[in-house]
Amino acid sequence: MEHRLEPGQRLREEAMAAEFGVSRTVVRQALQRLAQDQVIELLHNRGARVPQPDEADARHVFEARRMVECEVARRLGGRLTPAQVAELEALARDELEADQRGDRPEAIRLSGEFHNALARMHGNPVYLRLLTGLMPTTSLLMAHFKRHGGQVCVAHRHVDLIGALRQGAAPAAAEMRRHLVELERSLTGPARRRRAPFDGYSEPSTEPDKP
Template identity: 55%
Template sequence: MPSRPRKTETDETGPVMAADRVYDAIYAAVVDHRLAPGTRLREEELAETFAVSRTLVRQALHKLAQDNVIVLRPNRGAQVPEPTRRDGEHVFDARRVVECEVARRLVGRLSAAQLAELKQIVEAEARATKSQNKQEAIRLSGEFHLKLAQMSGNPIFVRLLEELLPTTSLLMALYKAPGEPMCVAHSHKSLLQVIGKGDSAAAAGTEMRRHLNEIERSLSQPASRAPVPLRDVFKPYRPAA
């Protein structure tokens, strides 16, 4: 994930990175579609939900806004963005630049252990998709793309992708037909096969471009979603009573 706040707060379990916990939970909820585009993020409600001070909530929200995960609007507070189709064009342009280069660089450089790790993610994504566990499939899809960037050895690629994934996920929530996965697991399998062969950097870049184009083309009609109360969205992150 992007860089995080460092201020600590103490609860019953001892010192914890409370602002980090809020940051991570909101980031994850945006990426895996538990927070719908346009959702208001009220400081008081978040503070009660996470059992932390509003100061720490505000700190996390400001960092999320800096990382382009949420937006802060004057007199309206924090809100999950509602990216336009034009925003989507910009996001996928950027992803093609970064991830096609990542794919090219990885050809012939991955160890057997790294290839096995990527294969495990792809197989787990396929199982989640088959069992209709949408949130897990979305999480694993993002993990696959991030893991490739991490394995490239360039931390700037990783940071850029961390900033692009939340907007990509919001575009999926807004414009992708209900029931379709964020990425197609078999596409990840094909991409991994090309990278693993180690004989053509150009072919790997082409396969990544084809995959990203496939995702972008899947964006169609705006989809409506009923809002979910923040307390329900972040229930797993609440500290134990």
């Protein structure tokens, strides 16, 4: 989620067990659970790796996000309480401040938290689970494709979205769709390669990148 591990990066059980001070059995169980949640991939007889989503995955993920989040925005449009508006404004403000001081992991975390907060405010736990499941893949897509390594969302767009939510259902749904379409279109090329900070328990994939 914070782009500290790159798409396609291998995860070594032995090194991870040493890093976290647990047995390889515990690591294996954790990896199996993460694989069930589609956060990582388990390769037959080849261990685990961070998923490496392709352009087809991007289309599927953003199609699903539009279906869920545009409905969330439509339902919330014109109905947010002052406390809910204040929570969203605080998240957008903190995200912008994190981005301005160069704290990319924190900006990414707050961006996801903003979208999850909207789903939570909607009140349908199924929507929240769906969105929570889509966010890791979204983050990986942005790490893999977004040019210049820009953040997952742009904070000022969240400010625009809050304004639309104040106006009513139709403006809120339209602004959410515009926001998500903009994100999808920002996948314009492979991101610059960055050195991963977890060299102790990760290693680059030996497989060629997908187009």
